[in-house]
Amino acid sequence: MAKKELDWGALPFAYVKTDYRYVSRWRDGGWDEGGLVTDHRVSIEEGATALHYGQQCFEGLKAFSRADGSIQLFRPDRNAARMAATARRLIMPEVPEEKFIEACLEVVRANADWVPPHGSGASFYLRPYLIGVGDNLGVRPAPEYRFSVFGCPVGPYFKGGFRPFNFVTSSYDRAAPRGTGAVKVGGNYAASLLPHEEARHQGFADCVYLDPSTHTKIEEAGAANFFAVTRGGEVVTPLSPSILPSITKYSLLEVARERLGLRTVERDILVDRLDELAEAGACGTAAVITPIGGISHGGRLHVFHSETEVGPVTRRLYETLVGIQNGDLEAPSGWIRLAR
Numbered sequence: 001m002a003k004k005e006l007d008w009g010a011l012p013f014a015y016v017k018t019d020y021r022y023v024s025r026w027r028d029g030g031w032d033e034g035g036l037v038t039d040h041r042v043s044i045e046e047g048a049t050a051l052h053y054g055q056q057c058f059e060g061l062k063a064f065s066r067a068d069g070s071i072q073l074f075r076p077d078r079n080a081a082r083m084a085a086t087a088r089r090l091i092m093p094e095v096p097e098e099k100f101i102e103a104c105l106e107v108v109r110a111n112a113d114w115v116p117p118h119g120s121g122a123s124f125y126l127r128p129y130l131i132g133v134g135d136n137l138g139v140r141p142a143p144e145y146r147f148s149v150f151g152c153p154v155g156p157y158f159k160g161g162f163r164p165f166n167f168v169t170s171s172y173d174r175a176a177p178r179g180t181g182a183v184k185v186g187g188n189y190a191a192s193l194l195p196h197e198e199a200r201h202q203g204f205a206d207c208v209y210l211d212p213s214t215h216t217k218i219e220e221a222g223a224a225n226f227f228a229v230t231r232g233g234e235v236v237t238p239l240s241p242s243i244l245p246s247i248t249k250y251s252l253l254e255v256a257r258e259r260l261g262l263r264t265v266e267r268d269i270l271v272d273r274l275d276e277l278a279e280a281g282a283c284g285t286a287a288v289i290t291p292i293g294g295i296s297h298g299g300r301l302h303v304f305h306s307e308t309e310v311g312p313v314t315r316r317l318y319e320t321l322v323g324i325q326n327g328d329l330e331a332p333s334g335w336i337r338l339a340r
């Protein structure tokens, strides 16, 4: 086995067809054994609920090469738990935690040649998904389900490196107050495509969603969670039932408390009180952290630390978490699952 010949340091965040993916099917009340397949296409029934009624969900997590050549998954148990919570919300069968993690490990091991080397800045992104399949017509939970995991080598989400981007508040909502905002379903993303495109057209990296009930509080930053550092040095992040609980966000909060000795708090962040914040960022698996230079709201750009320089706390949070993910810094207990 030899590593694929890719320009590891210049990989985009884009789909690459790797050699193996995992597939398992649920029917008659249980999951089959599941296993690796080479076909990257999916053949499902035309009436599948995933195609018509949005009964589907996904996850995203990464595997990293350590300096000694071993490969580690970052917190796959958290993704397994979140997919199970999403499955319950959409009345889909849960994928047991060990089945979920084993599927990810199998895909990483089978595609080890595609896992970017240590020090390249790139990683191997895993995309588990669960979809309602089988013959169906009316609105009801599917008779059968398909769980699959594929993976691709990816570079950083935003080209141009670790630098701030400007965001703009959106007049759209990505989720309803008591809808599906807190679970990782494709429907939330379908709703976000137009707001995202409009933000891009106006010259922003992405939009900031406000709370869907009052439009006064910050909820999410595009498809990532929002965090900020107050002038008092506290790391704050919004608390709301319609925010998707980001594993990156909760990892950063733990790093902030346990490694950087900072206070952290989840609370409302009013869009009219941005001047209380010294730094801001978006966080999620794809980019880890996207520093936010400024947020445009009501036609006025509010700049945090700087439009060109990353703030000091944001940088330390980023470097510490990336160090843990790459295996250069010791991980908190339970965060790492070795693939090989």
Ligand SMILES: *Cc1c(COP(=O)(O)O)cnc(C)c1O
Pocket: 060, 184, 220, 222, 223, 224, 225, 244, 245, 246, 247, 248, 249, 283, 284, 285, 286
């Ligand atoms: C997946 C996702 C995130 C980030 O979650 P991570 O677990 O950190 O990758 C944030 N917001 C939304 C809406 C998401 O779908």
